[in-house]
Amino acid sequence: MSAPDVAEALEPLPWHAAQWQRLTARRQAGNLPHALLIAGPAGVGKTRFAQRLANALVCTHEDPAARPCGACQACHLAQTGVHPDLFWVTPEEPGRPIRIDAIRELIERAALTTQASGERVFVIAPADALNRAAANALLKTLEEPTEASRMLLVSSAPYRLPATILSRCQRVSFRPVPPEQGREWLAARGVEGDLDAALAASGGAPLAALAMLEEAGLARLEGLVDELAALAARRADPLRTAAAWAERAAPALLADLRRVVADLVRLGAGGEGRRLYLPGRASDLQKTADHINLQKLFHFLDEVNRLERQLVNNLNPQMLTEKLVNDWLSLTRPEKR
Ligand SMILES: [Zn+2]
Structure with missing residues (x-):
């Protein structure tokens, strides 16, 4: 205690x-x-x-x-x-x-x-x-x-x-904090970086945004956008991606994945005007979303949510990430586009 x-x-x-x-x-x-x-x-x-x-x-x-x-x-x-x-x-x-x-x-x-x-x-x-x-x-x-x-x-x-x-x-x-209030608080602390992007990516949680800015979390989140796009286009080695993801703490990986997939769902459903976690990457995300069946994307988001709600620390990280990569690959299979 x-x-x-x-x-x-x-x-x-x-x-x-x-x-x-x-x-x-x-x-x-x-x-x-x-x-x-x-x-x-x-x-x-x-x-x-x-x-x-x-x-x-x-x-x-x-x-x-x-x-x-x-x-x-x-x-x-x-x-x-x-x-x-x-x-x-x-x-x-x-x-x-x-x-x-x-x-x-x-x-x-x-x-x-x-x-x-x-x-x-x-x-x-x-x-x-x-x-x-x-x-x-x-x-x-x-x-x-x-x-x-x-x-x-x-x-x-x-x-x-x-x-x-x-x-x-x-x-x-407590509710998500309005962007203006979050930005003011971060700025008053002398935090540097893209405050608006971090606040959006954290879903209106200034302490999470602060951690993100201090620990390069935003770069990791944006990296995930690129990794998912590369897998979907069959430009990346799935096993290598799964191994890289397995190096990360499972709860943080799943939280990042949930944000990116939630943005894909919003964009896939034609919700450009709605608030995204990664508004700066909207056009890249849109390109990926355009090639995926929305229904299947919803199922994938459900699965990520389900895994996140379990206490995932007991799962074998390699098995978890290989499953996620495989699910993503079957979701983005070229002949189904
Ligand atoms: Zn006192």
Whole structure:
């Protein structure tokens, strides 16, 4: 159980303001729900929101509106990840499940009296990583909340959570961030590169756009456009492409593939005017889309979505990418054009 990087946790993100104000009002009125589900697309800062809220709940500043103050002892402890009443429940490694042992530890701690603040806060991130046994164990705690214990569940994929858990959480929803607001935030941080392209490619998720700009993610995504076109035109060696894809983390590869194929579907369906992930590559994408049966393209997108929704880390990467390349080749078979 450890907190993520906390250096910037207290800096409010501008697109969180409305949700923050609503929760602050409820907190001050003393009717904050026991369990919150903080949901929305990946890369809009949901975990940061949870961290800031958790910090506000343990902060001891006398003015509730000023919490988290960032200056009191509780805030220092929270920011260094050692506050005795603030617990993070996370997978041992990203992409792995949260197991029942972690929830048993949570239940034990929830039963203790609080150390300092009178509030005990648990952040479960990502909550959709809970395996079935862990989710069932958590459900019992949600059904019988102990006084002064607060559960903050964070998820980009709430559809993966059991309905029984969803029904016991009050939802705090985040939407894709408007391009103007995302651009302003990135520019204020002195980020260089094609901000608009990164924001579009991230689907309106500024933190994901930032990571993309810092880690050459945009180039990888555009490379995928070229690789798919080369495979479709039978200009690339399928095994070599599959091997190159297998070098990448499967979730990132599938997320990139989903974006490119979603753009192909939009363009294939004649939706030029609609928002694309890769607007700068629209004409290249259109050329590829023109040669593919739209129905089959939809099926391929469904398959990519299905694979992405599974926990794909357990799949053999080589088998996964060879399957994807083969599916793509059969979709783009020349005689079917
Ligand atoms: Zn404080």
